[in-house]
Amino acid sequence: MAEAETSRVGRRLAAIVAADVAGYSRLMGLDEVGTARALRERRQVTDALVTKHGGRLVKTTGDGVLLEFPSVVDAVECAVAMQAVMAERNQDVAEDRRMLFRIGINLGDILIEGDDILGDGVNVAARLEGIAQPGGICVSSSAYEQVRGKVPVDFTDLGERTLKNIARPIRVYAIGSNANIDRAVPPLSSAPRLSIVVLPFANIGGDPEQEYFVDGVTESLTTDLSRINGALVIARNTAFTFKCKAVDVRKLGYELNVRYVLEGSVQRAGNRLRVNAQLIDADTGSHLWAERFENAVADLFDMQDEIVSRLANTLNSQLIAVEARRAEHSPHPDTTDLCFQGAAWYNRGRTPEHMAQARGFYERALALEPGNVEALVGTALVDVGLATTFYPDDRIERLASAEVSVTEALSAAPNHPVAHFVLGMVQMFTDRVAQGIAECERALALDRNLANAHANIGVGKLLIGRGIETEAHIREALRLSPRDTTLYIWSMYGGLAKLLLGADVEAIDWLRRSLEANRNYPIAHFFLAAALSQVGQLGEARATVRAGLVLNPSFTIRRFRNNSPSNHPEYLVLRARLYEGLRIAGVPEG
CATH class of the missing domain: 3.30.70.1230 (Nucleotide cyclase, GGDEF domain)
Structure with a gap:
């Protein structure tokens, strides 16, 4: 007792x-x-x-x-x-x-x-x-x-x-x-991560001839969202049972065991078409994100593809951000939690601090699960980002490390579109441009909405002296993902192509757009300064150089010249004009 x-x-x-x-x-x-x-x-x-x-x-x-x-x-x-x-x-x-x-x-x-x-x-x-x-x-x-x-x-x-x-x-x-639940930090839920149902879009106005288009948007979006790595998307057959019905999204989320509900509407007025979409947290019923697409009606099928691509790209980054905020409050984060947080830090922009945070989360994920594909691809992205933004002394070593990581990822997941895209970047920036372009094309074959792959094909064309083709690829990326988290990088390369071709005024426009999207992107400051110097705006050019050196104090013309990603003769000839502009703008020789 x-x-x-x-x-x-x-x-x-x-x-x-x-x-x-x-x-x-x-x-x-x-x-x-x-x-x-x-x-x-x-x-x-x-x-x-x-x-x-x-x-x-x-x-x-x-x-x-x-x-x-x-x-x-x-x-x-x-x-x-x-x-x-x-x-x-x-x-x-x-x-x-x-x-x-x-x-x-x-x-x-x-x-x-x-x-x-x-x-x-x-x-x-x-x-x-x-x-x-x-x-x-x-x-x-x-x-x-x-x-x-x-x-x-x-x-x-x-x-x-x-x-x-x-x-x-x-x-x-x-x-x-x-009293309201925080809309910016959704609560933890028992539903699977990245689980979503796309409800049939509403046909506002009830035009029966438009019904096929509305259903087509819903079906295509369901298919394309399922390509997001780790996403669980409720099948269209289940989703369409809710067509034309009033839905309580919280009850629906519970019944289908999903975290998110995407709903939308299509409205046609004369020759214009408007599509609205809203992402809703199924646990709280709160709206996390909304998007509107409006354009003149031309070819409905082409428009459908564009709408779906834009929504899928935006939703990808939005869902990563939301899941990262959930993971931040998990007392025992797993590899998926850590990868979401790594991706969210990477998407904030290429600064040493952001890249260090991203790498830290990816490395923690790999410590928990060696060989985790998303963590391997993430660390490769960080290495490529640092190597191509700051031109460090160990640039070649970082690119080699990225290639090892992404090759390991592809051996485990040979149809991983982002891994193919990252391998393409590594190859482009190590003077294997033709291979890099082929890898980006492979990535697009696996995921037609991968706007980054379109943009980097344009970069590859620039690196082999075909910069006149770059703008078309950048504009295609912007068409598919006009609010992309890497828009500032695409705009920078659009500006660089124009600068190397001698179209300085257009280069200035592209490079200003890059810096409007991300003021902390140092290389865009230097390229803008070079373009400004070519049109005689020396005062602004030198001020722009000073801003760039605050972000990357080690940048010099010598360092930049010695780290050329491509030795293609036509590219090197064009690049000489850039050195001249940097020198006039006051970039240190080194």
């Missing part, structure tokens, strides 16, 4: 508070030292509030804390006070650098293990924190029932929510002015 008593697990009922900093990894990427200091300062304040309200700090987990209170009223009052203090501290801070806490509160039975607490009661609090809006508080129904009418705050009923690894749905309430 005594032995049974001593082995009994300790339990008690408690109010559990889980809190963390929204977007902490992003803040650390912006300013590691400053973010760590700001977190320490804020914790001094919040620790005092916890003590004042009778709570106990159970443990810290990086940027998060787990707290225990004997009273739900004390827990809620403390959480409200914490958010009020944080809001005050953030008043004079730039919006993108504000430190915003998310807080989840649950009343539940907990297991006692020394000073630690465990069990579903704790897990629910952690999941509620994960779906709270930055600066907001979410509470479970068990906590709400004990606190309503006792604390002077407003509650918003968010309905029953399915929380990751929690067996039953939990009714959730949000507190105060931040």
Whole structure:
């Protein structure tokens, strides 16, 4: 009997508070030292509030804390006070650098293990924190029932929510002015990642002659989205059972077990056609993204292809960004979580900081799963990006490393379109242009919407002295993906082609577009300076060089000349004009 008593697990009922900093990894990427200091300062304040309200700090987990209170009223009052203090501290801070806490509160039975607490009661609090809006508080129904009418705050009923690894749905309430679920950071869901259903687009106006076009857009988009690596797209036969029906997207998401719903409409007015599309988080019902396509009606089938390509390309980057934000809040990220985060950092643009963050996530994924295809392709992309943007001393070594990674990826997944595209880039920038163009064409055969492959065929043409053909390929890429995350790179190469051909005014236009899309792209600054110098705008050219050297202080004419990607005679002749422009603009000789 005594032995049974001593082995009994300790339990008690408690109010559990889980809190963390929204977007902490992003803040650390912006300013590691400053973010760590700001977190320490804020914790001094919040620790005092916890003590004042009778709570106990159970443990810290990086940027998060787990707290225990004997009273739900004390827990809620403390959480409200914490958010009020944080809001005050953030008043004079730039919006993108504000430190915003998310807080989840649950009343539940907990297991006692020394000073630690465990069990579903704790897990629910952690999941509620994960779906709270930055600066907001979410509470479970068990906590709400004990606190309503006792604390002077407003509650918003968010309905029953399915929380990751929690067996039953939990009714959730949000507190105060931040009552809406964060639209920028969707909650974790039990549905598969990148799972989506494309609902039949609505035919506004009901023109029966247009019905085939509307259905064609839906079917083609379903097919093309399924080409996104890792995507799970509900078959069109299932999706079309919802045609012309009013749909509750949250209920639909639950029934089909998908994270996202894409819905849209087609409307024709005279000789113009308008297509609207919206991506919806099936878990919350919130709109994550919307797009409108409008154009004069010409060939409907050509228009259908263009619409589908644009939507598929945009959705690819949008879904990666959304999944990366979900993964950021996963306590135990797996290889897929890490790859999404790596891709999201890569898509932010080619700066040393962004590339280092991307590489870090991909390397963590490879440590968990050596040979992971997406991580191998990702590390190759990072190596190519650094080699072709900053012209480092180890450029050849980085390109060789990229080729090893992408070759390994292709041995495991020979029909991976992005891997073929990356191999094509490596070959182009190591003086194997014809092979590189062939690899990009192979990538397009596997995925007709891979706009990057179109653009890089144009780059390849430039590297063999056929720059007059480059613009057409760049414009095709822009047609397929006008808001692409790499648009600034395409525009830079469009400008470079024009500059080498002596079309300086057109070159300036392309290069300004590149910098409008990404001010942190150093090579575009240098090329723009060269073009400006050729038309006599020396003051602006030299200012542009200074801006480029801030981003890449090691750039010199010698370094650039010694790292020519191609030794094709016609390209080298054209390139001499670029050296002249760089020299006039004031780029260091080196």
